[in-house]
């Protein structure tokens with residue numbers, strides 16, 4: 381186990397112990413809570429994504445099956461389930477989760493995701509988008525896997541994090557436009573050699589935040605080339621795509 385994950389778990393354990401001894405507080409507004417990490421008022425403020433493209437989850441002004449971009453050029457996956465928009469105050473929880481060993485924030489986000497359910501489809505397997513080894517070592521945990529674990533166990537769907545492997549370090553996607561994001565992740569993922577046999581026909585690829593979908597598209601292509609018939613994309617939140 382990566383040293384940083386152990387450190388994150390220790391910090392998390394200390395915070396849990398503190399919560400047992402002290403009254404719990406909302407992670408966003410610090411209001412004293414009834415044992416939850418997020419108060420009801422803050423939970424109600426999380427930006428939902430109810431009207432969106434069924435294929436890429438881009439928020440839409442009017443209900444429609446597909447956004448313009450997906451009508452012109454559909455992505456390599458089949459459907460998307462992305463219940464939130466990446467906006468305030470969800471972005472605050474997400475950055476705490478991702479950059480401050482905030483496993484409690486991750487648990488809150490997974491619980492909110494489950495409460496927004498049920499999923500529109502029932503895949504045979506959930507596969508989180510992998511981190512590169514180096515980044516995993518530095519962060520200590522893969523945020524996609526931390527979200528996938530509670531979802532998989534609550535939904536009773538198997539989870540495997542050893543299907544895909546990120547073989548190339550990619551630049552942070554945040555600063556790149558859509559075209560550069562695609563180039564940045566091309567060839568960055570591969571199927572672990574021993575995993576090609578025995579993949580089910582229907583897989584949900586899971587990530588925390590989806591922006592242009594370049595990373596998910598690259599992973600979906602790898603799975604489809606390996607014979608997976610249907611790939612759904614599950615992400616917690618949709619960030620506005622810069623096309």
Ligand SMILES: [Zn+2]
Nearest residue numbers: 406409419422
């Ligand atoms: Zn609150």
Ligand SMILES: [Zn+2]
Nearest residue numbers: 433436447450
């Ligand atoms: Zn779309």
